Amino acid sequence: MKLLTAAQMRQLDQQTIAEIGIPSVVLMENAGRTTYQILRREFPELGEPVVVLAGRGNNGGDGFVVSRYLANAGFEVVVLLLAEKSQIGGDARINLEVLEHLSVPVREVTSAAALQEQVPLLKSAALLVDAILGTGLNSDVKGLYRDAVVLINEVATPVLAIDIPSGLSADTGQPLGMAVAADVTVTYGFPKIGQILPPGRHLVGRLWQVDISIPPDLAEISVMELSQASGLRQFLPRRPVDSHKGTFGHLFVLAGSVGKTGAAALCGEAALRMGAGLVTVGVPASLNPILEVKLTEAMTLPLTEVQGVQALGKRALEEIAADWPGKTALAVGPGLGRHPETVELVRQLVRRSTLPVVVDADGLNALAHDVDSIREAAAPVILTPHPGEMSRLLGATTKDIQADRLGAARELAERSQAIVVLKGAQTIVASPMGKVMINTTGNPALAQGGAGDVLTGMIGGLLAQKVDPFNAACLAIYLHGLTADVQAAWQGDCGLLASELLDQIPHVIKEFASGALPHIEEHICYRLVIS
Numbered sequence: 061m062k063l064l065t066a067a068q069m070r071q072l073d074q075q076t077i078a079e080i081g082i083p084s085v086v087l088m089e090n091a092g093r094t095t096y097q098i099l100r101r102e103f104p105e106l107g108e109p110v111v112v113l114a115g116r117g118n119n120g121g122d123g124f125v126v127s128r129y130l131a132n133a134g135f136e137v138v139v140l141l142l143a144e145k146s147q148i149g150g151d152a153r154i155n156l157e158v159l160e161h162l163s164v165p166v167r168e169v170t171s172a173a174a175l176q177e178q179v180p181l182l183k184s185a186a187l188l189v190d191a192i193l194g195t196g197l198n199s200d201v202k203g204l205y206r207d208a209v210v211l212i213n214e215v216a217t218p219v220l221a222i223d224i225p226s227g228l229s230a231d232t233g234q235p236l237g238m239a240v241a242a243d244v245t246v247t248y249g250f251p252k253i254g255q256i257l258p259p260g261r262h263l264v265g266r267l268w269q270v271d272i273s274i275p276p277d278l279a280e281i282s283v284m285e286l287s288q289a290s291g292l293r294q295f296l297p298r299r300p301v302d303s304h305k306g307t308f309g310h311l312f313v314l315a316g317s318v319g320k321t322g323a324a325a326l327c328g329e330a331a332l333r334m335g336a337g338l339v340t341v342g343v344p345a346s347l348n349p350i351l352e353v354k355l356t357e358a359m360t361l362p363l364t365e366v367q368g369v370q371a372l373g374k375r376a377l378e379e380i381a382a383d384w385p386g387k388t389a390l391a392v393g394p395g396l397g398r399h400p401e402t403v404e405l406v407r408q409l410v411r412r413s414t415l416p417v418v419v420d421a422d423g424l425n426a427l428a429h430d431v432d433s434i435r436e437a438a439a440p441v442i443l444t445p446h447p448g449e450m451s452r453l454l455g456a457t458t459k460d461i462q463a464d465r466l467g468a469a470r471e472l473a474e475r476s477q478a479i480v481v482l483k484g485a486q487t488i489v490a491s492p493m494g495k496v497m498i499n500t501t502g503n504p505a506l507a508q509g510g511a512g513d514v515l516t517g518m519i520g521g522l523l524a525q526k527v528d529p530f531n532a533a534c535l536a537i538y539l540h541g542l543t544a545d546v547q548a549a550w551q552g553d554c555g556l557l558a559s560e561l562l563d564q565i566p567h568v569i570k571e572f573a574s575g576a577l578p579h580i581e582e583h584i585c586y587r588l589v590i591s
């Protein structure tokens with residue numbers, strides 16, 4: 061599903077009005093009516109009164125329409141207009157006048173003192189409807205609007221936000237000064253990026269996206285997407301009946317050092333679980349016997365190691381090159397360690413690889429001071445940093461990365477010309493062309509060693525099957541999170557071993573492919589978006 065910025069949403073509104081010919085007042089009517097319908101569904105035992113806090117723009121206008129539907133349904137409604145009636149124009153004015161004709165009380169509240177007088181009403185209300193500011197927000201919330209936002213958050217009354225909680229930036233997910241924390245948000249046309257990125261994600265409460273007659277095709281202007289099963293299913297490789305192991309590619313995994321053979325094993329097995337036909341794991345020669353025991357289905361290739369260190373050495377490059385024929389993708393990094401020779405090996409390999417390559421963990425650390433050189437790679441590269449690795453790649457602090465995850469992912473994708481997978485709650489995938497996908501699946505069960513190695517193997521497994529790199533990254537991340545969600549549904553989100561994740565992958569793929577996971581996927585959508 062497409063994600064929009066405030067400016068894009070405005071553009072779509074304008075196109076719908078000017079080119080499609082739907083009058084703006086009809087859009088406002090659709091917005092108010094659908095919001096009312098969601099309101100009744102979300103609050104089936106709704107009491108009285110309902111208080112609608114309205115600002116002076118179109119967001120307030122939507123609030124007037126909701127007020128009308130509530131009044132027509134027999135509810136006691138009080139509108140607190142945070143402006144003078146004379147300041148209201150356009151479609152909002154039309155709907156304000158309709159309310160007056162219906163004798164719905166509209167109180168002008170234009171000072172802090174007047175607002176304070178309304179505190180008992182706000183406290184005793186059954187529901188507050190936040191119609192103060194929408195996507196027109198363009199600066200920090202100050203003065204009376206700010207006082208109102210503070211009050212809404214102070215009283216314990218449930219809040220339904222119209223379009224977006226007032227004060228929340230639709231573009232960044234950050235409050236501009238101060239933002240309403242809503243229980244439910246009803247947004248129009250398409251979800252906005254700021255409703256999905258934290259902390260916005262937590263301020264919207266349950267997010268509903270409703271159709272107000274904006275043609276879906278218009279959203280093609282956006283390069284940002286929210287991951288959804290319906291969009292990703294098509295990228296699962298087909299499994300023809302006359303297939304053989306050669307049909308599904310051969311992944312070469314470069315991984316492992318002393319103490320970290322598990323990372324290599326998890327990565328190789330995850331690729332097989334994703335359906336790769338063959339997997340070869342290249343490891344330091346002295347560790348090969350251990351991997352031979354750990355891995356049954358994946359093959360191993362003992363490689364020259366640095367004398368006495370049990371980490372891969374420079375000379376392994378020629379051995380890998382000799383083993384190259386027949387391989388279809390490369391995964392580099394899990395548990396490699398940081399020996400200078402291993403670092404050099406990784407740099408050379410990524411630069412020279414003629415196969416698509418996914419780089420993780422110590423593979424990323426090896427590239428940390430060499431990001432610009434990734435541009436020289438001969439084949440597509442996928443980088444999968446967590447915030448700490450990202451900070452080393454970009455030379456920024458982890459705090460800075462987390463404060464603007466989207467910006468960081470885009471910057472690295474631009475600089476490296478690689479596909480960037482910034483891991484963490486709501487993993488972000490960014491392409492060098494500017495495309496972005498924000499993932500919806502996953503839970504804290506994944507916050508454990510080994511989960512990342514599995515993800516690298518899953519991406520590698522899809523690359524080996526010749527799935528387009530951006531789609532491979534998006535699909536693998538979605539399925540990785542979904543597998544954890546399925547597991548957490550019965551086991552909880554604590555203590556899930558990465559190897560248990562592996563065991564679940566085929567089952568989850570089967571259910572995902574057939575669309576048979578509605579309870580889990582609906583749960584995911586419910587947390588974020590329902591269309």
Ligand SMILES: NC(=O)C1=CN([C@@H]2O[C@H](COP(=O)(O)OP(=O)(O)OC[C@H]3O[C@@H](n4cnc5c(N)ncnc54)[C@H](O)[C@@H]3O)[C@@H](O)[C@H]2O)[C@@H](O)CC1
Pocket residue numbers: 073074084087088091115116117118119120121122192193194195196197198199200201202205222223224248272
């Ligand atoms: N344009 C359209 O066709 C539609 C718009 N809709 C509604 O309209 C909203 C956008 O309406 P508007 O563009 O009128 O803007 P808002 O209603 O979001 O904001 C009202 C006005 O407040 C001012 N403002 C911005 N930041 C402020 C701040 N920090 N403190 C005080 N005032 C501030 C701006 O000048 C803005 O015009 C959407 O969120 C949605 O609710 C819907 O009615 C559907 C159709």
Ligand SMILES: [K+]
Pocket residue numbers: 119190191192193194221222223224225226
């Ligand atoms: K609002």
